[in-house]
Amino acid sequence: MAGSRVDLTQKAADLLLRLRDIHGPLMFHQSGGCCDGSSPMCYPDGDFKIGGSDVHLGDLRVDGMTEAVPVWMSESQFEYWKHTHLTIDVVSGRGSGFSVEAPEGVRFLIRSRLLTDEELSELNR
Amino acid sequence: MAKFAAPGEKDSVVQYKPRYDHFIGGDYVPPAKGQYFENPTPITGQTFTEMARGTAEDVEAALDAAHGAAPAWGKTSATDRANILNKMADRVEANLEKLAIAESWENGKACRETLAADIPLAVDHLRYFAGALRAQEGSLSQIDEDTVAYHFHEPLGVVGQIIPWNFPILMAIWKLAPALAAGNAVVLKPAEQTPASIHVLLDLVADLLPPGVLNVVNGFGVEAGKPLASNKRIRKIAFTGETTTGRLIMQYASENLIPVTLELGGKSPNVFFDDVASQRDAFYDKALEGFAMFALNQGEVCTCPSRALIQGGIYDDFLSEGKKRVEQIKMGHPLDTETTMGAQASNDQLEKILSYIDIGRQEGARILTGGERADLGGELSGGYYMQPTIFEGDNKMRIFQEEIFGPVVSVARFADYDDAIKIANDTLYGLGAGVWSRDTNTAYRAGRDIQAGRVWVNNYHAYPAHAAFGGYKNSGVGRENHKMMLDHYQQTKNMLVSYSNNALGFF
Numbered sequence: 213m214a215g216s217r218v219d220l221t222q223k224a225a226d227l228l229l230r231l232r233d234i235h236g237p238l239m240f241h242q243s244g245g246c247c248d249g250s251s252p253m254c255y256p257d258g259d260f261k262i263g264g265s266d267v268h269l270g271d272l273r274v275d276g277m278t279e280a281v282p283v284w285m286s287e288s289q290f291e292y293w294k295h296t297h298l299t300i301d302v303v304s305g306r307g308s309g310f311s312v313e314a315p316e317g318v319r320f321l322i323r324s325r326l327l328t329d330e331e332l333s334e335l336n337r
Numbered sequence: 338m339a340k341f342a343a344p345g346e347k348d349s350v351v352q353y354k355p356r357y358d359h360f361i362g363g364d365y366v367p368p369a370k371g372q373y374f375e376n377p378t379p380i381t382g383q384t385f386t387e388m389a390r391g392t393a394e395d396v397e398a399a400l401d402a403a404h405g406a407a408p409a410w411g412k413t414s415a416t417d418r419a420n421i422l423n424k425m426a427d428r429v430e431a432n433l434e435k436l437a438i439a440e441s442w443e444n445g446k447a448c449r450e451t452l453a454a455d456i457p458l459a460v461d462h463l464r465y466f467a468g469a470l471r472a473q474e475g476s477l478s479q480i481d482e483d484t485v486a487y488h489f490h491e492p493l494g495v496v497g498q499i500i501p502w503n504f505p506i507l508m509a510i511w512k513l514a515p516a517l518a519a520g521n522a523v524v525l526k527p528a529e530q531t532p533a534s535i536h537v538l539l540d541l542v543a544d545l546l547p548p549g550v551l552n553v554v555n556g557f558g559v560e561a562g563k564p565l566a567s568n569k570r571i572r573k574i575a576f577t578g579e580t581t582t583g584r585l586i587m588q589y590a591s592e593n594l595i596p597v598t599l600e601l602g603g604k605s606p607n608v609f610f611d612d613v614a615s616q617r618d619a620f621y622d623k624a625l626e627g628f629a630m631f632a633l634n635q636g637e638v639c640t641c642p643s644r645a646l647i648q649g650g651i652y653d654d655f656l657s658e659g660k661k662r663v664e665q666i667k668m669g670h671p672l673d674t675e676t677t678m679g680a681q682a683s684n685d686q687l688e689k690i691l692s693y694i695d696i697g698r699q700e701g702a703r704i705l706t707g708g709e710r711a712d713l714g715g716e717l718s719g720g721y722y723m724q725p726t727i728f729e730g731d732n733k734m735r736i737f738q739e740e741i742f743g744p745v746v747s748v749a750r751f752a753d754y755d756d757a758i759k760i761a762n763d764t765l766y767g768l769g770a771g772v773w774s775r776d777t778n779t780a781y782r783a784g785r786d787i788q789a790g791r792v793w794v795n796n797y798h799a800y801p802a803h804a805a806f807g808g809y810k811n812s813g814v815g816r817e818n819h820k821m822m823l824d825h826y827q828q829t830k831n832m833l834v835s836y837s838n839n840a841l842g843f844f
Contacts, residue, residue, distance in 0.1 A: 246602025249579030292738040305685025307529040309582030
C-alpha cells in the first residue's frame with residue numbers, strides 16, 4: 213500500500229472497535245521517551261490537544277467504525293521516524309500512561325519497517 | 338548469600354497480602370466500584386496479589402482526606418515534620434531486606450541492586466530532606482528604614498504524584514520526601530505495573546504520619562491517573578513517564594493553572610575520549626564498567642547510557658573489551674544475589690525491546706552481542722528476560738533516537754571533540770550524559786557543552802540526594818533531588834510590613 217505511513221493489524225482493529233464502544237471516537241498520539249515511551253497512546257478523540265508541533269501520520273480505517281482514527285506524532289520526533297512505516301499491533305501487557313486500552317490487559321505496540329524508495333517518493337510528492 | 342526465598346515461600350523475608358485496597362485517610366478502603374486487578378511478578382509471570390482498581394470516586398475520597406489533613410500538616414513545625422521523615426528512614430533502613438525483596442519480586446530487577454541502591458538511596462533521601470527542611474530559612478529584605486519584606490516558604494497544599502514502575506519505591510520516595518517535608522498532603526498513584534511494593538513500605542511507616550497526609554490510590558492511568566492529574570483540587574502534579582502523557586498532563590495542568598514537574602526520559606550519550614585508554618589501569622577498568630552501565634536495572638532507567646560514543650583512536654579495542662565486560666553480566670533469578678541482571682518489568686516492555694531489535698536490524702545496525710529474548714529455564718521461563726545487547730550503527734537510526742528502556746546500547750564512533758558534541762546533542766532528549774576523559778579540560782568542556790540536565794564525569798548512574806536531577810529539551814520540566822526541590826513544593830509568601838506610624842500623604 214504505497215503512500216501510507218501507518219497501518220494496523222487485525223488484532224489492533226478488533227481492539228479499537230471494542231474501545232470505540234466504551235470511549236467513543238478515538239485517536240492515537242505516538243509517544244517517546246521514558247517507561248511507556250515509544251508506545252502509541254490511544255485517547256478519546258480530542259482528549260489530547262493536537263497543536264502546531266504535531267504531524268498527522270494518517271487515518272486508520274476500521275471495519276464497523278464510521279469515523280477514521282487519526283494518528284499523530286510530534287514534529288520533532290517525526291524527523292527521526294519519517295523513514296519508517298509504522299504498524300500498530302497489540303500485545304498482552306499492563307498499562308501505558310493514560311492510554312485507554314490498559315485496563316483490558318493489553319497494550320498497543322508499534323512495529324516498524326523501512327519505507328521503500330518508491331513509498332518515500334510517493335509520500336513526498 | 339545465595340538466593341532469597343520468594344514472597345509466598347515459607348521463609349521469605351517479605352510476604353505480600355493477597356489483596357491491597359486504597360490507602361486513604363490512614364485506613365485501607367475498598368475501591369468504590371469494587372473492582373481489582375491482578376499483579377504478576379515479571380520474574381515468573383505469575384500473579385502474586387491483586388490490587389484495588391481505582392476510579393475517579395476513589396481519587397475524590399483521597400483528595401477529601403488530603404484536604405482534611407493538609408492545613409494541620411502544613412502548620413506542623415519543621416522540626417516535627419523532619420523528625421517524622423527521619424523515623425520513616427529508620428524504619429525503612431531496619432527493614433532493608435524486606436523492602437528490597439518486595440521490590441525485586443514486583444519489578445523483576447536483581448536484588449543485588451535493590452539491596453545496594455534502591456532502598457539505601459530511599460533511606461538517604463528521607464534523611465536528606467529532613468535535614469534540608471531543618472536548615473531551610475526564609476529571607477527578609479529591608480526595603481527602607483521602616484519597611485521590611487519577609488519571604489516565607491509555605492506549602493502548596495494538596496499535590497498529586499504519579500510514580501513510574503522502574504524504581505517503584507525509590508521513585509515514590511524521590512517525590513514524597515520533598516513534598517511531605519515541605520508540608521504538603523499527597524495523593525499518590527503508583528504505576529499499574531508495580532502497584533504493590535509501596536504498600537509494604539506503607540505497612541512500615543504509615544502510623545508515623547497523621548491520617549490523610551499520604552494517600553495512595555491504585556489503578557490504571559486512564560481510570561485513576563487521569564482523574565488525579567486533571568483534578569481541580571490539586572495544587573501541583575508531578576509525573577515521571579513519557580512525552581505524550583507528559584504533554585497531556587501539562588494540558589490538564591494548564592486548565593487548572595497549576596505547576597507541573599515532568600521527568601520524561603532520555604537517550605543519554607556516554608562519551609569515551611581516546612585518552613581513557615592511554616593506560617590500562619584502574620581508571621580504564623572503571624570506564625569499561627561505565628560502558629556496561631546500560632544494563633543497570635535491565636536498562637529500565639530514564640538515564641540509561643543507551644548511546645555509547647567512542648573516539649576513533651580506541652574504538653575497536655575499547656568496544657571489544659566493553660563487549661567482554663557485557664558478556665560477563667550474569668542473568669538469573671533476580672532474588673539470587675549473584676545475579677547481575679534480572680527480568681524486564683512486563684511482557685509488553687519485553688515486546689517493545691524486541692520490536693526495536695527488529696527495526697535496528699532492518700536499519701542495518703550490527704548486533705555485537707545479545708539481541709534475543711533469554712529463556713532462563715524452569716519457573717523463569719514464564720518471566721520476561723532479555724539478553725544484554727550491543728548494537729553498532731549510526732546516530733540517525735531509530736535505535737539511537739528512541740528510548741528502548743531495555744538492556745540495549747547503541748554504539749557509534751566519533752572523530753574529534755566537535756564531532757562528539759554534535760552527535761551527543763543530536764537527540765530530542767537531554768536528561769543524562771556521561772563523559773570519560775583523563776584530561777580535565779576536555780571533560781569539563783564536554784560536560785558543559787552537552788545539553789543535558791545531569792552530566793556524569795568519569796562516573797555514571799550515581800544518584801545522591803544532594804545533586805539536582807532533571808531534563809533539558811524534551812526530557813522534562815523541573816528537577817528532582819537536591820534541596821531546591823523544597824522550592825518545587827512550596828510557594829513564596831511575601832509579607833510586606835510597614836513599621837512607620839506616618840501616613841504616606843497621598844489622600
